[in-house]
Amino acid sequence: MSQKITISPVTRVEGHGKVSIHLDDNNQVSQSRLHIVEFRGFERFVQGRPYWEAPVLVQRLCGICPVSHHLAAAKAMDVIVGAGTGDGLTPTGEKMRRLMHYGQMFQSHALHFFHLVSPDLLLGIDADPAIRNVIGVAQNENFQALAVQGVMMRKYGQEIIKHTAGKKIHGTGAIPGGINKNLSTEERDLLLNGEDPLNAAKMIKWAEEALALFKDYYHKHRDFVDNFSYFPSNHLSLVRKDGALDFYHGVLRAVDAEGNKILKDVDYQHYLNYIAEEVRSWSYMKFPFLTELGKENGWYRVGPLARLNTADFIPSPKAQQEFEAYKAHTNGKPNNYCLHTHWARLIETLHAAEVIKDLLEDPDLQKDDLVVKGKRMPEGVGLLEAPRGTLFHHYEVNKDDQITMANLIVSTTNNNQPMNNAVENVAKAWMNGQNEITEPMMNAVEVAIRAYDPCLSCATHALGKMPLEISLYNNHNELIDQMQSDYTHTKSS
Amino acid sequence: METTKKILIYGYGNPGRQDDGLGNAMIQLLDGWLFEFPMPHVQLDSNYQLNIEDATELKGKVLVIFVDASVNENVKQFELIPVQPTAKAEFTMHATSPGYILHLCEQMFNSHPETWLMQIKGLSWEMKEELTEQAKDNLQEAFEYLKDMIMHPCKLLQEKHTHTY
Numbered sequence: 039m040s041q042k043i044t045i046s047p048v049t050r051v052e053g054h055g056k057v058s059i060h061l062d063d064n065n066q067v068s069q070s071r072l073h074i075v076e077f078r079g080f081e082r083f084v085q086g087r088p089y090w091e092a093p094v095l096v097q098r099l100c101g102i103c104p105v106s107h108h109l110a111a112a113k114a115m116d117v118i119v120g121a122g123t124g125d126g127l128t129p130t131g132e133k134m135r136r137l138m139h140y141g142q143m144f145q146s147h148a149l150h151f152f153h154l155v156s157p158d159l160l161l162g163i164d165a166d167p168a169i170r171n172v173i174g175v176a177q178n179e180n181f182q183a184l185a186v187q188g189v190m191m192r193k194y195g196q197e198i199i200k201h202t203a204g205k206k207i208h209g210t211g212a213i214p215g216g217i218n219k220n221l222s223t224e225e226r227d228l229l230l231n232g233e234d235p236l237n238a239a240k241m242i243k244w245a246e247e248a249l250a251l252f253k254d255y256y257h258k259h260r261d262f263v264d265n266f267s268y269f270p271s272n273h274l275s276l277v278r279k280d281g282a283l284d285f286y287h288g289v290l291r292a293v294d295a296e297g298n299k300i301l302k303d304v305d306y307q308h309y310l311n312y313i314a315e316e317v318r319s320w321s322y323m324k325f326p327f328l329t330e331l332g333k334e335n336g337w338y339r340v341g342p343l344a345r346l347n348t349a350d351f352i353p354s355p356k357a358q359q360e361f362e363a364y365k366a367h368t369n370g371k372p373n374n375y376c377l378h379t380h381w382a383r384l385i386e387t388l389h390a391a392e393v394i395k396d397l398l399e400d401p402d403l404q405k406d407d408l409v410v411k412g413k414r415m416p417e418g419v420g421l422l423e424a425p426r427g428t429l430f431h432h433y434e435v436n437k438d439d440q441i442t443m444a445n446l447i448v449s450t451t452n453n454n455q456p457m458n459n460a461v462e463n464v465a466k467a468w469m470n471g472q473n474e475i476t477e478p479m480m481n482a483v484e485v486a487i488r489a490y491d492p493c494l495s496c497a498t499h500a501l502g503k504m505p506l507e508i509s510l511y512n513n514h515n516e517l518i519d520q521m522q523s524d525y526t527h528t529k530s531s
Numbered sequence: 532m533e534t535t536k537k538i539l540i541y542g543y544g545n546p547g548r549q550d551d552g553l554g555n556a557m558i559q560l561l562d563g564w565l566f567e568f569p570m571p572h573v574q575l576d577s578n579y580q581l582n583i584e585d586a587t588e589l590k591g592k593v594l595v596i597f598v599d600a601s602v603n604e605n606v607k608q609f610e611l612i613p614v615q616p617t618a619k620a621e622f623t624m625h626a627t628s629p630g631y632i633l634h635l636c637e638q639m640f641n642s643h644p645e646t647w648l649m650q651i652k653g654l655s656w657e658m659k660e661e662l663t664e665q666a667k668d669n670l671q672e673a674f675e676y677l678k679d680m681i682m683h684p685c686k687l688l689q690e691k692h693t694h695t696y
Contacts, residue, residue, distance in 0.1 A: 083658045098547030098658055104579065153583060174618065186639050193584035206578050207546065207555065 057483055059465045065473050070465040071320060072458045072487070081444040089118050089435045092444075094208050096431070103493065104209065105142040105199055106424035109135055109286075110431040112212035113420030118435050120412025121215040123307055124287040124420075127410055129402040131216035136286050137397045138202035138211055139422065143285055144241065144390040145195020146425035147342075147383050150491050151248060152188025155380050156181070159255050163485050164478035184251075187235075187244050194229075194236050198394065201225045216409035223404060230398040238395035242356065245388040249360060252384050267376040267463040267486050270295035271456055272328065272337065273344035276423050277303065281350030283361075283389065285423040291348045292328060292338055297372050301328060306421040309430060315447070325454050326447060337455035340427025341490060342382035347372040354396070357389035376460055379489045424449050426491050450492040460486040536574035538684060539588060539644075540677070542598040543578050550653025550666040553600040557651070560674045561681075573681060581627040586635035592644040594684050596677070597629045600666075601650035609673035611680075611687075611694040614646040645688050649673060672696065 060069040084095055093112040097104035112135070117123055127135070156175050157165075165174075175181045201221060203209025211217055230238050256263050272295065276288035290309065292301035301312055315324035316333050327336030338344070346365075352358045364385060367373070373382070397403065420431040427449035434443040450457075464486040468479045540561055546552030558577040565573060576588065581597070589595055597614070616637050617630035629648050636643040651673045655663045662670065676696065680687055
């Protein structure tokens with residue numbers, strides 16, 4: 039008798055995702071799929087709107103990473119107003135945007151590690167769900183400071199965003215061709231030397247301590263970390279023209295699982311020459327792939343793991359030192375271990391903290407040359423490395439300044455196939471031979487998906503929806519078990 | 532430093548997604564009201580969603596009321612429910628509950644304020660900035676009710692049961 043298990047994170051309003059796992063007659067996993075409803079309505083929504091509105095409008099897409107969309111759209115509009123393709127802004131314009139972006143990376147990565155990942159790692163993914171959370175972590179005397187550190191690191195990053203984007207909701211900091219404000223000396227002093235712990239030096243120190251915590255955990259649980267959903271893949275990201283890690287701007291590079299370059303530092307304005315998207319009947323989310331390798335072999339990972347696989351070095355001293363140790367673990371080859379994504383994310387967190395401090399000490403941020411304009415262009419592409427991976431914004435604008443076409447490839451879409459692979463690996467490891475859903479089983483699937491920190495298109499957050507549900511079906515599609523995110527069974531056979 | 536603002540009203544949602552912006556719209560209404568009738572002890576805040584750092588904003592408060600849009604079938608216009616701390620984090624970073632914020636506050640500062648959640652019924656969630664007519668009606672009713680609660684906070688500090696309208 040074959041059975042189907044469905045894990046269904048029901049999003050607030052628009053986005054929707056679920057995992058379906060098919061068992062064969064012997065209760066062995068025969069197939070698993072992650073389905074995510076991708077939000078595509080935005081691309082039609084912006085048609086007809088003036089191009090200069092785009093950097094603000096796109097923040098409607100997501101309440102958790104509006105800065106990424108804000109800056110990617112602004113970069114595309116830089117091209118439209120003739121301000122170059124990413125490196126034509128004034129020093130103040132580019133550095134203010136970088137500060138905003140690195141502040142976002144810092145707070146997003148910190149939140150992810152401290153509040154979502156640390157309970158799984160420090161308490162175990164099969165720990166009692168009642169204590170497997172950040173409060174449970176904080177109640178362990180060895181990790182008491184972690185919850186507070188996570189909150190304050192997040193708060194620090196949000197303060198940077200507030201002072202660079204201008205406001206919390208629908209920020210306006212980035213505009214076509216530059217920015218609309220610089221950083222005052224008062225703002226700089228607050229962020230650089232603010233009252234403990236909200237200052238740049240403490241953020242670097244805490245980022246180092248978080249890395250040390252992960253490495254200590256890894257030392258003690260190496261088998262688990264290395265074997266949890268390992269699979270080889272291609273990796274794609276922006277890198278700076280000299281090969282350095284860069285979250286804000288660069289050229290597109292992709293490497294295969296052995297480290298061979300398969301996309302060699304190309305201009306992302308021409309991304310359509312290199313990347314295509316496949317539609318599959320069972321998912322609303324497209325599957326991007328490198329056209330040179332085709333649909334079957336051209337899929338790739340994006341995000342922290344991918345970025346540290348494509349970059350040659352990290353341009354900040356402490357993170358570079360950590361990068362060298364990290365790369366040594368795989369003898370300089372790409373790292374394909376799923377849970378090493380957390381290691382990579384923490385190295386990026388440290389790098390972001392170092393860059394933030396350097397930027398805050400740069401007097402260019404107090405200068406007044408904010409905007410550049412040149413020859414008006416009909417089309418522009420803006421890419422950056424969002425916390426979850428490479429984010430593509432592409433627009434066409436008519437002579438009346440109205441947007442006529444928009445195409446977005448968000449980070450979670452880029453990671454569609456890798457997330458499917460991760461879930462399948464976990465399903466086979468945890469669910470073979472099972473005919474009911476257990477709490478560790480459910481959490482193992484969550485851990486695999488969570489490594490990619492997917493955005494489930496939850497741009498809205500109205501109350502009244504359940505975030506997660508697992509359903510188990512037999513081969514007649516009859517529901518035989520169902521578990522919700524609070525680990526309560528609602529139906530059993 | 533001890534805050535002088537003892538009451539926090541925090542509305543959240545995405546104002547670019549129609550009725551999801553009900554929480555933000557409530558803060559706008561309250562902001563206009565407090566401009567005419569200043570109450571120095573009342574603090575207003577608004578964001579796309581709750582975030583973990585909001586736990587620090589709860590420190591020193593006596594009463595906190597979160598305001599959010601709701602798809603709850605059992606709510607006709609609005610509902611005010613007491614919030615209890617919960618340690619359960621959500622599946623992703625894309626949702627943080629008032630109870631989780633409250634629990635973090637307790638964890639960080641060894642105390643937490645009396646906290647309520649006002650959920651206002653919404654009906655449509657498309658990419659538009661304007662609330663639906665029904666949501667506007669619900670908002671107005673909730674606004675009148677919330678003004679009364681702000682002027683007479685003892686009603687909420689003494690009661691622990693859900694108010695449904």
